[in-house]
Amino acid sequence: MKVLDRRKMILVNGVLLVLLALSVVGCALLGPIRLDLSQAFQNIFAPNPDAEIFFRARLPRVLLGVAIGGGMAACGVVLQALLGNPLACPQMLGVSGGASLGGILGLIFLPNWLLPIAGGLLGEISWVPLAAFLGALLSMMLVYRFSLFHGRLHPYHLLLSGVIFNSFIAAIIMFLNSIVDFYQAQGLLFWLMGSLSTRAYLTVAFIWAYVIFGFLWLWAKGLSLNLITLGEEAAMQLGVETGALQRQVFVASSLMIGAMVSVSGMIGFIGLMVPHAMRLIIGSDHRLLLPASFLAGGIFLCWADTLARTLLAPAELPVGIITAFFGGPFFLFLLYREGRRKLTL
Amino acid sequence: MKHSQRILAVYIFLASVGISGAFVAFAQAASGTQPQRIISLAPSVTETVFALGFGNRLVGVTTYCDFPAEAQKLPKIGGFMNPSLEVIVAKRPDLVIGVSSATDPVKAREMERLGLKVTLISLASVSDILSSIKSIARLLGNPAAGENLVRNITRQFEKVKKRVAPAPRRSTLLAVGLRPLVAVGGKNFVDELITLAGGENIAGNAAQPWLNLPDEYVVARAPQVIIQAGLGSDRGESAKHWADLKSIPAVKEQRVYIYPSDKILRPGPRIGEGLEEIARLVHPECFAEAKSGPNKGSGCEGSRP
Numbered sequence: 001m002k003v004l005d006r007r008k009m010i011l012v013n014g015v016l017l018v019l020l021a022l023s024v025v026g027c028a029l030l031g032p033i034r035l036d037l038s039q040a041f042q043n044i045f046a047p048n049p050d051a052e053i054f055f056r057a058r059l060p061r062v063l064l065g066v067a068i069g070g071g072m073a074a075c076g077v078v079l080q081a082l083l084g085n086p087l088a089c090p091q092m093l094g095v096s097g098g099a100s101l102g103g104i105l106g107l108i109f110l111p112n113w114l115l116p117i118a119g120g121l122l123g124e125i126s127w128v129p130l131a132a133f134l135g136a137l138l139s140m141m142l143v144y145r146f147s148l149f150h151g152r153l154h155p156y157h158l159l160l161s162g163v164i165f166n167s168f169i170a171a172i173i174m175f176l177n178s179i180v181d182f183y184q185a186q187g188l189l190f191w192l193m194g195s196l197s198t199r200a201y202l203t204v205a206f207i208w209a210y211v212i213f214g215f216l217w218l219w220a221k222g223l224s225l226n227l228i229t230l231g232e233e234a235a236m237q238l239g240v241e242t243g244a245l246q247r248q249v250f251v252a253s254s255l256m257i258g259a260m261v262s263v264s265g266m267i268g269f270i271g272l273m274v275p276h277a278m279r280l281i282i283g284s285d286h287r288l289l290l291p292a293s294f295l296a297g298g299i300f301l302c303w304a305d306t307l308a309r310t311l312l313a314p315a316e317l318p319v320g321i322i323t324a325f326f327g328g329p330f331f332l333f334l335l336y337r338e339g340r341r342k343l344t345l
Numbered sequence: 346m347k348h349s350q351r352i353l354a355v356y357i358f359l360a361s362v363g364i365s366g367a368f369v370a371f372a373q374a375a376s377g378t379q380p381q382r383i384i385s386l387a388p389s390v391t392e393t394v395f396a397l398g399f400g401n402r403l404v405g406v407t408t409y410c411d412f413p414a415e416a417q418k419l420p421k422i423g424g425f426m427n428p429s430l431e432v433i434v435a436k437r438p439d440l441v442i443g444v445s446s447a448t449d450p451v452k453a454r455e456m457e458r459l460g461l462k463v464t465l466i467s468l469a470s471v472s473d474i475l476s477s478i479k480s481i482a483r484l485l486g487n488p489a490a491g492e493n494l495v496r497n498i499t500r501q502f503e504k505v506k507k508r509v510a511p512a513p514r515r516s517t518l519l520a521v522g523l524r525p526l527v528a529v530g531g532k533n534f535v536d537e538l539i540t541l542a543g544g545e546n547i548a549g550n551a552a553q554p555w556l557n558l559p560d561e562y563v564v565a566r567a568p569q570v571i572i573q574a575g576l577g578s579d580r581g582e583s584a585k586h587w588a589d590l591k592s593i594p595a596v597k598e599q600r601v602y603i604y605p606s607d608k609i610l611r612p613g614p615r616i617g618e619g620l621e622e623i624a625r626l627v628h629p630e631c632f633a634e635a636k637s638g639p640n641k642g643s644g645c646e647g648s649r650p
Binding site for chain 2: 031032033047048049051052053056057058128178181186187190191195197199309313314315316317318
């Protein structure tokens with residue numbers, strides 16, 4: 001493995017950072033409604049449709065998209081390394097299922113009179129994100145407990161218990177879906193499809209706090225992650241405390257995923273696709289791959305959400321459709337390329 | 346003579362047998378066109394059958410059929426989207442009524458193959474709903490009841506139309522969910538009801554009957570009335586949800602309503618009442634009791650001070 005080149009580090013991240021900044025501005029300006037920016041900035045505090053569209057309907061949404069796209073991609077990178085599996089993605093940890101179930105239970109069962117308290121806590125009118133986050137934390141503890149063997153977090157057990165936990169949760173969700181009334185069932189399905197729609201800056205700040213905290217934690221482990229991709233035993237011989245690393249990576253990414261899913265629902269494919277794409281472009285040194293994937297994931301989701309808002313205007317598509325539509329073929333292409341490269345070796 | 350008498354007797358006997366036979370056949374045919382054991386695959390169908398006075402012939406309804414109250418006591422055959430085939434067959438119905446957009450066509454075909462009579466009605470528009478009431482009445486052997494019910498609904502429509510006629514149209518958003526925002530689009534009977542109630546659906550030009558709207562679209566179209574009609578899909582308070590978008594006239598003028606009622610959203614015989622409920626929210630001033638005499642200043646002319 002080559003020594004990390006400081007110039008490459010600055011160049012790649014610099015370019016991506018500029019692209020991300022341009023994307024944030026571009027996506028906040030684009031949408032089904034044409035925006036008069038001079039109007040938007042003229043009197044921000046008076047009731048003004050242009051300002052409301054820019055500062056309320058779009059900007060929080062774009063910022064949330066960057067955090068979630070980046071967070072998903074970063075989690076994808078570390079999980080693929082940790083589990084030694086190119087198919088690993090944030091949806092696999094079981095945390096997402098727990099978050100969905102928590103959110104749905106909140107949607108169905110939490111009484112109305114509790115709403116003002118949630119408003120105070122999250123700046124949201126709904127208990128759903130909070131219930132989802134609690135579900136994520138609980139499922140994280142459960143999956144962790146079931147993957148622990150002789151005091152060690154085993155990647156195979158982690159992968160299997162995560163996948164099985166998720167399908168178990170999916171069964172419970174489908175069961176709930178068939179016992180609630182028709183309109184609740186509709187709302188539930190829409191929630192499950194995932195959306196970045198938000199106007200609460202407090203929620204966006206909450207997600208950013210989790211994502212940045214988790215990201216920095218993971219980034220600090222970049223070198224150890226490089227070594228663990230060589231295999232657990234090799235990493236151990238090179239002085240990596242694999243047990244501690246696995247635990248920390250699991251907890252950090254679970255916290256990020258839990259927070260993200262609780263607000264946006266399941267938005268797939270970013271965590272799978274962006275890391276692989278970045279590996280192809282800049283190589284697999286995690287000290288660079290992690291921040292670059294974060295920035296690229298942010299850019300990707302930002303644009304995917306803008307497409308979701310505009311493609312069928314006035315109707316808004318679930319953003320998961322866009323990410324999967326572009327992610328699916330791309331992933332098949334990667335598999336094809338990978339296969340051919342191995343054949344020609 | 347004896348011979349001819351005998352022939353006459355035989356002739357009379359045969360004729361009487363023939364006539365009575367025809368009578369029996371006729372009676373059988375008559376009762377055959379009147380199904381006695383009906384299964385309804387949709388809440389709106391259940392309501393229609395009850396409204397036509399044939400509720401006692403229902404032998405199975407869906408778990409969502411909650412109106413009228415008697416419907417809740419009837420045996421359930423499963424959900425609206427996923428009725429149980431074997432429960433339906435076990436009820437030995439002589440008529441199964443479903444809805445063409447909701448009932449699983451594969452299941453409908455399966456039922457027909459098992460020898461059941463299945464009718465699917467369309468409920469996509471107000472005229473569909475009215476004609477489906479008539480066709481259900483015809484199927485149940487009482488077309489007059491259908492005509493009557495439709496006449497009553499049309500009368501309710503006319504009453505509301507007359508009430509709101511002097512008022513200017515108010516742009517309206519009718520949402521069934523808030524997170525995400527799911528609204529009534531075009532090609533949906535609720536869209537027609539909004540128009541009849543003197544409103545103008547801000548998403549009425551959409552191709553989809555129900556659609557997920559981005560917030561910015563609502564801000565740009567600036568609805569004067571916002572009605573949240575969803576039944577618990579999101580129990581957040583509607584007024585609070587919109588409070589930060591003060592440029593929307595409905596928010597500014599406090600015309601954001603929560604109205605969780607089946608009457609608005611169920612394409613059944615209560616759409617006349619549903620229309621009035623919508624009209625009362627879109628144009629409350631048209632329904633305020635006149636202070637002196639019926640023709641004096643109900644304030645219905647809208648923007649007049």
